[in-house]
Amino acid sequence: MRRLLALPLLLLAAASAFGEPGEPPVRLAIFGLVHDHVGGFLPSLAGRSEVRLVGIVEPDTALAARYRDRFHLDPRMFFPTLDALIAAKGKIDAVATFTSTYDHRRVVETCAPLGVDVMMEKPMAVSLADAQAIADAAQRGKIQVVVNYETTWYPSNHEAYDLLNRRHAIGEIRKIVVHDGHQGPAAIGCSPDFLKWLTDPVLDGGGALMDFGCYGADLATWLMGGQRPTSVVAVTQHLQPLVYPKVDDEATVVITYPGAQAILQASWNWPFGRKDMELYGRTGSILVPDRNSVKVHAGSGPEETLDAPALQGPDADEISYLAAVVRGEIRPGGLSSVETNLVVDEILDAARESARTGRRIDLPPQQGE
Numbered sequence: 001m002r003r004l005l006a007l008p009l010l011l012l013a014a015a016s017a018f019g020e021p022g023e024p025p026v027r028l029a030i031f032g033l034v035h036d037h038v039g040g041f042l043p044s045l046a047g048r049s050e051v052r053l054v055g056i057v058e059p060d061t062a063l064a065a066r067y068r069d070r071f072h073l074d075p076r077m078f079f080p081t082l083d084a085l086i087a088a089k090g091k092i093d094a095v096a097t098f099t100s101t102y103d104h105r106r107v108v109e110t111c112a113p114l115g116v117d118v119m120m121e122k123p124m125a126v127s128l129a130d131a132q133a134i135a136d137a138a139q140r141g142k143i144q145v146v147v148n149y150e151t152t153w154y155p156s157n158h159e160a161y162d163l164l165n166r167r168h169a170i171g172e173i174r175k176i177v178v179h180d181g182h183q184g185p186a187a188i189g190c191s192p193d194f195l196k197w198l199t200d201p202v203l204d205g206g207g208a209l210m211d212f213g214c215y216g217a218d219l220a221t222w223l224m225g226g227q228r229p230t231s232v233v234a235v236t237q238h239l240q241p242l243v244y245p246k247v248d249d250e251a252t253v254v255i256t257y258p259g260a261q262a263i264l265q266a267s268w269n270w271p272f273g274r275k276d277m278e279l280y281g282r283t284g285s286i287l288v289p290d291r292n293s294v295k296v297h298a299g300s301g302p303e304e305t306l307d308a309p310a311l312q313g314p315d316a317d318e319i320s321y322l323a324a325v326v327r328g329e330i331r332p333g334g335l336s337s338v339e340t341n342l343v344v345d346e347i348l349d350a351a352r353e354s355a356r357t358g359r360r361i362d363l364p365p366q367q368g369e
Contacts, residue, residue, distance in 0.1 A: 112141025
């Protein structure tokens, strides 16, 4: 979880209203406030020239009031529906979505006919069926969809990708191991509004498997060049049944590719928060212990620690990326793309089914594979 900053944002819209000369700011709306990541997103908008926050859609008036008071926002920024926001504020260019995962499909299907691009928090959908519906709606409406993962903006992950796929520093990939999670959403103090849907098997699609397994599935799919796996095996557990009675809190997923394997360890039981990764090739390894560094062990030489270069331009963070997408400067790709995240949801669907049945799930090849 990001550290939540209670900053005064009464003048946020004005501070964000000025883009580069001749380049108007992207008119952005926030859709939903039940995802706690919005508490980190709101302060990050302050002073940004490429975007202007024009309104917030949240039908729960009590929740809207809490965010209004916490961030000192103008009450006129809040609306019960997107239609009401547009009627008052005029056209918007994009929405940043902080609803439940289940509601991502509804948001995209609402925005697509209006030509409004959508950025959502990970994962893209609660199921492959909903993910495909999102992709279809986006295509019909000719809009762009961006799936936002915190790990997309880690310089270390991009350095690892470059070392593996461009510089071929460790030879052909053989194993990917990804660790993600924390002590659990209740233990780290997630809000009641967030916990209510995050621990609901319908609204979130599962527990730790969905919440943190999606990170590893996203990274593995990206590192493997978008390749679909051949099979998925998963085990889930309820180590805290009194705290999370309806969803798993521990998950291990083994993803098989021709010639390689990925292991995802997603947990609400780590003694500390972690988002780290290990890559093993035929001739060496790349360890990614944090967001800014990598450790490379190539051949018989010593392990070397490298500082990852800072990400620049549209890749610097989610706001820069979304603004570039809306302006047509780039198309969503890699970790953020619909194409990658269709594979992610296929993996998560298979993992849930494997955990339910105790069987390996073989993925049928798509036409052309």
